[in-house]
Amino acid sequence: MRHPLAALWSAFVLVHLLLITLALFGPGYPLGDVEVVYRGWAEDAAAGNIVGVTENFVYPLLALVPVVGALALGGPAYLGTWFGLITVLNAGAFFVLLRTHRPAAWWWLAFLALLGPIALLRIDAVTVPLCIIALLGLRRRPLWGTVLLTIAAWIKIWPVAALAALFVASKLRWRMLGVAAAVTAAVVAAAGALSLARGSGIHVLSFVGEQAGRGIQIESPIAVPWLWQAVLNVPGSFIYYDQQILTFQVAGDGTAAASAVMTPLLALAAAAVLLLGVRAQGRGAGWLAVFPPLTLALTMTLIAVNKVGSPQFISWLAAPIILGLVLNGRAWRTPALLALALAALTQLVYPYLYDWLLVAHPLMILVLTVRNLLEFVLLGWALFTLYQLGRPAKPASGQAASGQAAPDRFTSTPLSTKQLIPKPLTKKPLI
Template structure:
């Protein structure tokens, strides 16, 4: 029999082609690098003023941060901070930007693969738009390193679950926030012991190396460094005092804390608020986890429960916190990319809200940050809107988790899930 003619394969849309996506990646990162090097608003302040000093002091042997001197970050944060010194102090900032771009590129490659699905391409384009709207700070903080590590870790949970959990643990030892993914996995997945084993083993190795170097309890100094802080001006709770200052009500002062190296607000009740917020944050995290546990016990599938639970935990760490910084918005990228890959239609709304939050953040920092320090009403309003959107998005995720616990969802994929979003080897499969 003669062979039937093969049907012509339709060409892939331009936006789905890897070359188009990589061109978009290159353009966005070039713009962000140029914005950082322009010096407008000095977005590289922490990199040039703080990270470089830490790197030079460590290399010279003057101090051993996290070993014999308290360190504000977990000890693995020293790895990228020291790596950026490889070409010398004069090129430190440029090397840092190149390093972050490289790590972003690796995560971007993991996301889109050789032949990206429509869902993966959607998530990739959203990530590029998010970075561009967030502005220069998207590359110029230690959080910029943890975000791509977390993105890779979350994506690998589908095909390399142990490696995914390991990478999330390493990211946690750079900046604490990725531990939210580990906690969410413990609640949402029935394979929680595998997650805990990877987390405990990796953490034990890191701590063991530090103890062998003579760190003692200093290895945990990043915990006390955070709890001793006052009310930072970008924290949502600070809005109460910022508005008092903006409206000319006496008794509120914005000042620069020389020890913590951040701007904080002081006024009637700030000491009480600072003392209350740490236990309140713990209680709110516990409440979100209880909702997640309720949903899991009701039969909600792990791949449905994990993304909103993770985003809710990350937003809780941001919104119910006395510490607030523009780079905290970077944390949102990982859970939202996971959601967009798994179910693009269901996550379109939250993703758009996050884009608005990123744009508002860039307006405040770095371009009009001095106006915020002067508590001009317009800047306080913009910051307040950004903080309000944090609470709106948190409420949205809490509602999703509640509904999962009420409807006893047992399907492993949502009606709008992307085909092949999670493989059979996924740690999120039952």
């Protein structure tokens, strides 16, 4: 008799084989970061020059763990070891997901296939499965989920969106903040001690300055006006390669000012999103209702209101979309479809036709413009959902006449969720 999960696991294997094949033999060169940059950092670390410890690092310190870990079987096997590491992490998240919501598992496989090889070939690929596991485990083990989210944020900063949303939505917010602070303090203390022991300055927080000092990256939404100027051959507007940051950026009138204002604008936008979450929470919305759209809204803010834009950023969407599908089912059909469209457009841009983007080909700039506009559509959906949660519920006429309180529409679990979530999860949520 065929196992009921055989089709899902077979599809998982096929999708990962497809992504690896496209990475190795498809057009473009998506392997560069892993084969050149990550392997270089790993070999330097083995020689004693450790980024984040003895010199500045563009990522949070714990990114070194998978980067150096992939060197375990030697330099020539680095790429294969990296593929194996990401596949194992994804398999762990897939296993957890299959215990709660199989339709969401199918969605994730479709999302990975549409996003393409970039889904496996950046440090972000380590954090996505960790975040999926953490978010799905929060109801049963909220503190351990917080630990895992904090560790993920010390690999790539974006999971701080889920941590911030959790602080707003959870009744255990102060305990969770303490857990996150303890993990952070341990990382900073260990890194600082190691730096001092090697006679170098403390570099553990250098990634903050490295990110803030960037220009406007060509795939970011804010870059679109200058990309179209490059298409139209406006004097002074062009695409160039930054040798220090190792990214393609735009130049032109106003780019310096725009670059300077984007970091504070991102902070203000994130604060405004958090206030929407606080408003919804203060007006009676339960954490099950607030947490998924708030996490998605903050994640989309980090993507859309950012001067840094990379194809792997779209991979972040898997975690909040899966959370929303698990907890709210069909209500999250629209963002799930939008995320699939974003993934497909991203794969079209990178890696296959990236050369067209670098020469400002009008068709590719149009594709990128549509992709970036869809980012704001998805952000708008999340913000509208949060706004709706903050509106007072209207009691049904029969209940109002009888004096009975209306049921709490924010904290009740959808029927589909009750059917799919294992029995231990049907108890009153801990957070």
